Amino acid sequence: MEKEDGTGSRQISQKSKMVTARDVAEAASVSVSTVGRALANDPRISNQTKSVVKEAAAKLGYVESLPARLMRGVRSNLVGLMLPDVRNHFYATIAEALSDCCSANGYQLALSLANDSETEARHVKELISARAAGVFIVPSSAPTRETRDLLQNIPHVQLLRKVPSLNSAWFGINDEVCIYQGVRHLIELGHTKIAYVGGTTDNSTGRDRLAGFRRALKEFDINNSETRELLGPPSSASFGAEAIIDLLTGETLPTALITGTVRITQAMLESLHHLKMSTPDDLSVVGFGDAPEFEWWRSGLTTLRMPIQDLATMCGLWFIHQIEAKKSSDKGYQSTVPASLIVRGSTGSPSKRSSY
Amino acid sequence: MEKEDGTGSRQISQKSKMVTARDVAEAASVSVSTVGRALANDPRISNQTKSVVKEAAAKLGYVESLPARLMRGVRSNLVGLMLPDVRNHFYATIAEALSDCCSANGYQLALSLANDSETEARHVKELISARAAGVFIVPSSAPTRETRDLLQNIPHVQLLRKVPSLNSAWFGINDEVCIYQGVRHLIELGHTKIAYVGGTTDNSTGRDRLAGFRRALKEFDINNSETRELLGPPSSASFGAEAIIDLLTGETLPTALITGTVRITQAMLESLHHLKMSTPDDLSVVGFGDAPEFEWWRSGLTTLRMPIQDLATMCGLWFIHQIEAKKSSDKGYQSTVPASLIVRGSTGSPSKRSSY
DNA sequence: ATGAAAGCGCTAACAA
DNA sequence: TTGTTAGCGCTTTCAT
Numbered sequence: 001m002e003k004e005d006g007t008g009s010r011q012i013s014q015k016s017k018m019v020t021a022r023d024v025a026e027a028a029s030v031s032v033s034t035v036g037r038a039l040a041n042d043p044r045i046s047n048q049t050k051s052v053v054k055e056a057a058a059k060l061g062y063v064e065s066l067p068a069r070l071m072r073g074v075r076s077n078l079v080g081l082m083l084p085d086v087r088n089h090f091y092a093t094i095a096e097a098l099s100d101c102c103s104a105n106g107y108q109l110a111l112s113l114a115n116d117s118e119t120e121a122r123h124v125k126e127l128i129s130a131r132a133a134g135v136f137i138v139p140s141s142a143p144t145r146e147t148r149d150l151l152q153n154i155p156h157v158q159l160l161r162k163v164p165s166l167n168s169a170w171f172g173i174n175d176e177v178c179i180y181q182g183v184r185h186l187i188e189l190g191h192t193k194i195a196y197v198g199g200t201t202d203n204s205t206g207r208d209r210l211a212g213f214r215r216a217l218k219e220f221d222i223n224n225s226e227t228r229e230l231l232g233p234p235s236s237a238s239f240g241a242e243a244i245i246d247l248l249t250g251e252t253l254p255t256a257l258i259t260g261t262v263r264i265t266q267a268m269l270e271s272l273h274h275l276k277m278s279t280p281d282d283l284s285v286v287g288f289g290d291a292p293e294f295e296w297w298r299s300g301l302t303t304l305r306m307p308i309q310d311l312a313t314m315c316g317l318w319f320i321h322q323i324e325a326k327k328s329s330d331k332g333y334q335s336t337v338p339a340s341l342i343v344r345g346s347t348g349s350p351s352k353r354s355s356y
Numbered sequence: 357m358e359k360e361d362g363t364g365s366r367q368i369s370q371k372s373k374m375v376t377a378r379d380v381a382e383a384a385s386v387s388v389s390t391v392g393r394a395l396a397n398d399p400r401i402s403n404q405t406k407s408v409v410k411e412a413a414a415k416l417g418y419v420e421s422l423p424a425r426l427m428r429g430v431r432s433n434l435v436g437l438m439l440p441d442v443r444n445h446f447y448a449t450i451a452e453a454l455s456d457c458c459s460a461n462g463y464q465l466a467l468s469l470a471n472d473s474e475t476e477a478r479h480v481k482e483l484i485s486a487r488a489a490g491v492f493i494v495p496s497s498a499p500t501r502e503t504r505d506l507l508q509n510i511p512h513v514q515l516l517r518k519v520p521s522l523n524s525a526w527f528g529i530n531d532e533v534c535i536y537q538g539v540r541h542l543i544e545l546g547h548t549k550i551a552y553v554g555g556t557t558d559n560s561t562g563r564d565r566l567a568g569f570r571r572a573l574k575e576f577d578i579n580n581s582e583t584r585e586l587l588g589p590p591s592s593a594s595f596g597a598e599a600i601i602d603l604l605t606g607e608t609l610p611t612a613l614i615t616g617t618v619r620i621t622q623a624m625l626e627s628l629h630h631l632k633m634s635t636p637d638d639l640s641v642v643g644f645g646d647a648p649e650f651e652w653w654r655s656g657l658t659t660l661r662m663p664i665q666d667l668a669t670m671c672g673l674w675f676i677h678q679i680e681a682k683k684s685s686d687k688g689y690q691s692t693v694p695a696s697l698i699v700r701g702s703t704g705s706p707s708k709r710s711s712y
Numbered sequence: 713a714t715g716a717a718a719g720c721g722c723t724a725a726c727a728a
Numbered sequence: 729t730t731g732t733t734a735g736c737g738c739t740t741t742c743a744t
Contacts, residue, residue, distance in 0.1 A: 018487070018509070020737055031715045036739060044713060061505060066486045068737035070423035071720040078466070078486070086451050092443045095451075099442070099469045108482050110434070111467040113455045126464050130422045130434070131374070149417060153374070266648060273652035292622060293649040296629035376721055387731050392723060400729060424721035427736040 019062045028056040039064070070131055079323075080127040080135035082112045082120060084235050089291045090262045091138070094159065094312040098136060101316030107133065115235060116140060121147045128154055134323050136315065139163045141202040157319050159312070162204040162334075169322075169333035171315040173306050175205050178339035179212030182258045182286040182304050185341055187216060190349045191256040191284060193226045197243050197268070198260020198288075199234030206234060209260040209288075228254060232264075240267030248275055248283070255284065255350040262289035269297055280348035290342070299345025306339045375418045384412040395420070426487055435679075436466045436483040436491035438476060441591050445647045446618045447494070450515065450668040454492060457672030463489065471591060472496060477503045484510055490679050492671065495519045497558040513675050515668070518560040518690075525678075525689035527671040529662050531561050534695035535568030538614045538642040538660050541697055543572060546705045547612040547640060549582045553599050553624070554616020554644075555590030562590060565616040565644075584610060588620075596623030604631055604639070611640065611706040618645035625653055636704035646698070655701025662695045 021039075025032045030053060038045045038053035045053075056062075070076055081098055083091045099109045110132065112123035121144040127135055134155040141161075143151075148165055158170040179196070186194055196213045199206035210229065217227055230247060232239035240263055247254070248271070259265040265287035272279065279285055279298060287294055290305035314335065322330065377395075381388045386409060394401045394409035401409075412418075426432055437454055439447045455465045466488065468479035477500040483491055490511040497517075499507075504521055514526040535552070542550055552569045555562035566585065573583055586603060588595035596619055603610070604627070615621040621643035628635065635641055635654060643650055646661035670691065678686065 018737090022737075032737085033716080033739080034714060037714085040739090046713060049713080061509065063481060063484045063506070063509075065427075065737055066482075067423040067426035068720090069739075071421075071427060071722090071737080072739045073720070074739080077482070081467075086442060086455070087445070087448045089443070092448050095442050095467065096469060099467060103469065103475065103479075108479070108486070109467050111437075111451065111455060111465050113452060113459065119459065123459075123464075125419060126422075126433070128419045130464070150419070153417065153419075269649070270652050291649075293625070293647075293653075296626050297649075297653075374721090378721075388721085389723075389732080390730060393730085396723090402729060405729080421721055424736090425723075427721080427738090428723045429736070430723080 018065065019060045021062070021064070023060055024053065024057045024062050027060060028053045075323075076131050076133045077107045078110055078127075078130060078132045079107050079319075080110045080112055080123070080132050080137075082114055082123060082135060082137040082139075084113070084115050084138060084140070086111070086113060088235070088262055090289060090308060093308045094138075097309045097312035098316045101313055101320070105320050107320065114140065117142055117144045117147065120144070121150075124150050134319060136319065139166065139203075141200075155319070155323050157315060157322075159315060160205060168331055169318075169335075171311055171318075171335045172337075173205070173308075173311070174336045174338050175208035176212040176215070178304050178306070179209040179258065179260060179288075180216045181212075181339065181341045182288075182302075183213055183216035184220070185302070185343065185347065186256040186258065186284060186286060187220045187222065189256075189284065189347060192222050193252075193254040193350075194222070194256045194258065195228040195230065195247055195254040196258050196260060197230045197232075197240065197247065197264050199264075200231045203234070206231070206260070213258070213260075234261045235263060237263070237267075240264035241271050244268050244271040245275070248277065253283075256286075256347070257283055258286040259288045262291065265289050265294075265301075265303075266291070269301070279346040281351050284347040284350070286341075286347060295344070297346075302344045302347040303342050304339045305342050307337050311335075311337045374421065375416045376421070377418070379416055380409065380413045380418050383416060384409045431679075432487050432489045433463045434466055434483075434486060434488045435463050435675075436468060436479070436488050436493075438468045438470055438479060438491060438493040438495075440469070440471050440494060440496070442467070442469060444591070444618055446645060446664060449664045450494075453665045453668035454672045457669055457676070461676050463676065470496065473498055473500045473503065476500070477506075480506050490675060492675065495522060495559075497556075511675070511679050513671060513678075515671060516561060524687055525674075525691075527667055527674075527691045528693075529561075529664075529667070530692045530694050531564035532568040532571070534660050534662070535565040535614065535616060535644075536572045537568075537695065537697045538644075538658075539569055539572035540576070541658070541699065541703065542612040542614065542640060542642060543576045543578065545612075545640065545703060548578050549608075549610040549706075550578070550612045550614065551584035551586065551603055551610040552614050552616060553586045553588075553596065553603065553620050555620075556587045559590070562587070562616070569614070569616075590617045591619060593619070593623075596620035597627050600624050600627040601631070604633065609639075612642075612703070613639055614642040615644045618647065621645050621650075621657075621659075622647070625657070635702040637707050640703040640706070642697075642703060651700070653702075658700045658703040659698050660695045661698050663693050667691075667693045 021032050021035045025035045035053055038050045086092050102109050114120040114123055117140045120140045124147050138159045139161050156168050160172045162170045198209050201207040230243040259268050287301045287303045290303050294301040294303050377388050377391045381391045391409055394406045442448050458465050470476040470479055473496045476496045480503050484506055494515045495517050512524050516528045518526045554565050557563040586599040615624050633639055643657045643659045646659050650657040650659050
């Protein structure tokens with residue numbers, strides 16, 4: 001029965017130097033290897049010693065050095081997530097789902113925001129330098145040669161955007177069908193003067209979505225001269241608004257509009273507000289994405305909803321399994337989830353009012 | 357003039373083992389230290405050797421090992437960001453601003469999402485174990501004893517929420533004045549039956565905001581019996597909606613409502629939609645936060661806008677400076693930015709219609 | 713059941 | 729201008 005008065009409860013460490021296993025060893029009058037084993041609960045160490053060591057460690061505020069362990073060959077618990085933009089609800093959802101997933105499995109997420117391929121390259125290099133266990137990446141349109149080479153050294157998986165030259169697994173949306181569904185809905189309501197405002201075709205999602213738009217028109221024999229395609233950078237704050245204002249203040253008005261990006265959808269809602277256009281009387285609109293506010297926007301925005309969270313969770317689980325099994329096969333694994341059309345108040349049959 | 361036909365352009369590394377400085381040294385027929393110096397552009401190394409080394413490094417796809425460097429005492433470029441929730445526009449903005457800021461200064465952001473103090477403790481420990489250079493934290497309501505001790509070992513700064521026992525610098529909003537402004541606006545319009553729906557008072561922001569609400573009422577001699585205070589968990593998806601539905605379907609209706617959380621503001625908009633209540637005729641509402649959709653919601657939501665992005669950027673810059681200067685003073689540094697009231701269509705004088 | 717010692721990949725002090 | 733060497737903190741044989 002010892003009194004715990006003296007050295008006990010003070011500010012644990014003075015921020016001076018990190019406490020090492022050696023310090024603990026000295027405090028417990030054992031060797032460093034015993035400390036290591038005791039803390040790892042090695043069965044060869046007596047319970048007696050274990051408790052002595054653990055107590056000493058706790059008292060000193062010992063926290064094992066990950067860098068040192070990594071050097072010994074222990075695999076890192078750091079995984080990178082490379083995103084173009086976290087303020088986008090789409091990507092924020094992914095970040096959250098992956099973070100939860102990683103956290104639940106003992107991994108730590110390093111978030112890297114990169115819109116251009118240079119920044120992307122830098123971040124990938126840093127992750128490799130840190131010997132991260134893997135990386136989730138929504139790749140830029142044209143990753144650097146360096147990025148591509150670097151990624152061959154580390155387990156990784158692509159999300160949403162697919163760059164074939166990366167030669168890795170991919171989890172994404174069925175973008176082509178997604179937009180197709182939206183356009184078909186408009187056509188079935190009787191629209192023919194349909195405009196699509198979406199991302200440029202320099203990445204896979206932009207290409208697939210545009211393809212979906214065109215396929216729907218073709219299947220229903222819509223005259224090309226009546227439709228419009230406006231493409232711009234998918235993460236630009238300004239493009240969407242400008243394109244839509246241009247479109248809706250031009251001479252030949254469409255009767256329906258479908259967007260191909262979350263950001264552009266938001267820009268559309270904003271523009272419609274400024275132009276004081278009513279939906280679906282002046283214009284029927286279908287929005288890409290499923291941000292919560294789309295539900296209560298006016299009488300509801302008809303949207304293309306994607307199970308982004310499920311997608312991310314699946315991707316996370318699969319990837320962690322992959323890392324831990326360290327099978328280098330399954331490079332070509334691809335998984336797509338379908339989007340669903342949620343019909344709300346913003347779409348209706350073209351009214352007589354609509355001019356051309 | 358050598359031909360570059362043979363060993364040149366192949367898949368750089370076979371994912372087998374990382375290329376080390378030693379490998380590069382052998383390839384360039386120099387010593388490891390020469391490799392290190394050449395790659396660090398040490399002036400003592402001849403340009404001749406430098407280029408030989410760099411070429412070899414590039415050819416082999418060498419990426420320096422951060423863990424090894426860390427062990428040598430180089431400071432980590434990893435900084436942690438602990439957030440309750442990235443899907444919240446508020447926090448997403450912070451994440452983005454800090455990421456940019458870190459990235460611009462050569463740091464890497466590790467994102468940790470933690471809503472409870474247990475998870476928080478785990479993540480803080482991991483960051484310390486990784487020997488992170490510092491951590492930005494929006495602390496949970498009641499950080500663990502362990503978390504608090506651990507944080508004393510690492511430079512850190514609190515964002516938004518302030519836990520005094522952490523004994524560290526803090527960057528936040530002037531929450532008290534913020535809500536005060538909103539309430540005063542309502543009072544000046546003639547409202548007295550005012551309800552506040554906000555976060556619980558177990559963290560500083562919840563306390564300060566409620567205090568602002570009460571101060572305004574007191575200053576203008578509003579009868580307490582006419583007002584309502586509904587408090588709940590700030591990050592709960594369900595609380596806000598339920599509280600507001602309860603409030604607005606109850607017997608004694610307020611004529612004005614002010615929210616104290618971004619999430620609750622969103623829940624309010626949703627609830628108002630479902631209840632088909634019109635603003636400001638049935639009810640005047642002031643929303644906390646400044647998500648983009650608030651501008652085009654109906655005739656615009658009167659909001660309390662906070663320069664969150666500036667706050668985060670300032671915090672990031674200050675903190676990085678702090679880390680690099682490694683002065684352990686300034687523990688008590690506090691910085692607050694003011695919120696501003698943006699008056700839009702959702703607030704007006706109480707109409708006769710409003711019952712009680 | 714425990715200790716001694718080697719070595720992970722790198723940097724820096726000391727030699728040459 | 730370059731090489732040699734000694735550790736950083738840890739895990740892991742190999743001894744005891």
